[in-house]
Amino acid sequence: MALSNNVIGAINFVAMLLSIPIIGAGVWLATEADNSCVKILQYPVIVIGVLILVVAIAGFIGGFWRISWLLIFYLIAMLVLIILLACLVGFIYMVTVNGSGHPAPSRAYLEYDLDSYSGWLRRRVQSSYKWDRIRACLSSSSMCAELNQSYRMAQDFFDAHITPLQSGCCKPPTECGHTFVSPTYWISPINAAADTDCLQWSNEQTNLCYSCNSCKAGLLANLKREWRTADIILIVTLVALISVYVIGCCAFRNAKTDELFRKYKQGNNPYN
Template sequence: MGVSNRITATLNFIALLCAIPIMSAGIWLASKPDNECIRSFRWPVFILGLLMLFVSLAGFIGAYFNKQGLLALYLFCMAALIILLLVLLIFAFTVTRPGGSYAVPGRGYREYRLDGFSKWLRDYVRDSSNWQNIRNCLADSDTCPKLTQQYMSADQFFFAYISPLQAGCCKPPTVCGYSYVNPTLWINPVNTGADPDCLLWNNDQNLLCYNCNSCRAGLLGNLRKEWRRVNVILIVAVVILIFVYLVACSAFKNAQTEELFRRYKQGWV
C-alpha cells in the first residue's frame, strides 16, 4: 500500500469513528418526546451518520486494498454527503434562529410565543392535519403526567425548570391567572386573560392545553433547543469531512501518479 493510500485509509478510519457520535446524536434526538411526535424530524441526523459510516468504510477499504474504482466512487459519495450535511446545517440554523421564549415574573421556567419562531415552523404546526397527529401523540406520552410525580407543591413547581414542551402544553399560560392545584390541574379564574389560550385550557388530562398556541410554541422551543445541540456535532463533522475529502482527493491523484510511475519503471508504458 502506497503512502497516499495509507494516509487516505487512516483518515477514513477516523471519519468512520466520527460517524458514531453523529448516529448517537440522531438516536438521542429521535428519542425525545417532541421528535417522536414529529416523524419527519426524527431520523435525518441518524441517517446522515449512517451514510457517513458507509462512505468512510468504502474509502477505507478502497485505500487499504488499492481499489481505485472504489476510491473514485467514494470521493463522489463523500462530496454528496458533505453537501447534504451543509444543506441540513443551513436549514436547521435558519429555521431555529428565532427563539420565541420570554421570562415570566416569579417563575423558574420560561414560556413561549408561537409568533417568535420562524414562519416555516409556525406553518408546520398550524397545519391542522399535522397538529392533530402531534396532539394525539403528545396526549399519549408521559410528558405531562410525570410532572405530577415530580412536583408536590406550588413553590416547587413555580421555581422548577421544566421543558418548553411542558411549559406550553401541560399548564395554562401564566397570564390567564389560573390557580394552582397540581401541575396539570388548575382552578379557573373569574376573568380569564386576553390570551385565546386561556379559553382553550381544560383540566381533562387528555386535553390540557394541547390545542393551545402555547403548546405549539413549546413544542418548537423543545425542537430548537435540541437541534441547536445537534448542530454543534454536525459542524464538527462537516469540518472533519471537508478536511478528509480534500486530503483524499490529493492522495487519490498521488496514488494514480505513483501507479503510473511504477508501471513506467516496469516498462509497461
C-alpha cells in the same frame, strides 16, 4: 503506491468512525419524546450518517485492495454527502435562529409565543391534521403527570425550572390568571382573558393545554434546544470530514502520480 493505498485506507477508516456521531445524533433525537412525536429531523440525520458509513467502507476497501473505481466512487459520493451535510447544518441553524421564551411575573419558568418562531417550524404544527397526531403523541407521555408528583405547593411550582414543553402544554398561560390547585389542575377566573389559550385550557388530564398555541410554542422551543445540540455535533463532524476528505484527495493524487512515475521509469510511457 502500496504506502499511499494504505494511507487512503486508513483515512477512510477515520471517515467510517466519523459517521458514528452523526448516526448517534439522529438516534438521540429519535429517543427524545418531542422529536419522536414530530418526526422531522432524526431520519435525514440518520440517513446521511449511514450513507457516509457505506461510502467510507467503500473507500476503505478500495484503498487497501487498490480498487481504483471504488476510490473514485468514494471521492465523488463523499463530496456529495459533505455538501448535503453542510446544507443540513445550515438549514437547522436557519430554522432555529428565532424564537425564545419570555419571563412571567413571579415565575422561574418561561412562557413561549408561537409567533416568535420561524415560519417553517410553525407550519409543522399549525395545521390541524399535523397537530392532532402530535397532540395525541404528547398527551400519551408522562411529562405532565411527573409535575404532579414533584410539586405539591404553588410556590414550589412557580419556582421550578420546568421544560418548555411542560410550560406550554401542562398548565394554562400565566397571563390567564388561573388559580393553582396542582400543576395540572387550575381554577379558571370568572372573566377569562381574551387570549384563546385561556379558553382552550381544560382540567381534563388528557386535554390540559395540548390544544393551545403555547403548547405548540413549547414544543418548538424544545425542538430548537435539541436541534441546536445536534447541529453542534454535526458541525464538528463536518469540519473533521472535510479535513479527512482533503487529505484523502491528496493521498489519492499522490498515489496516481507515483504510479505514473513508476511506469515512466520502467520505460512504459502511459501517454504513448
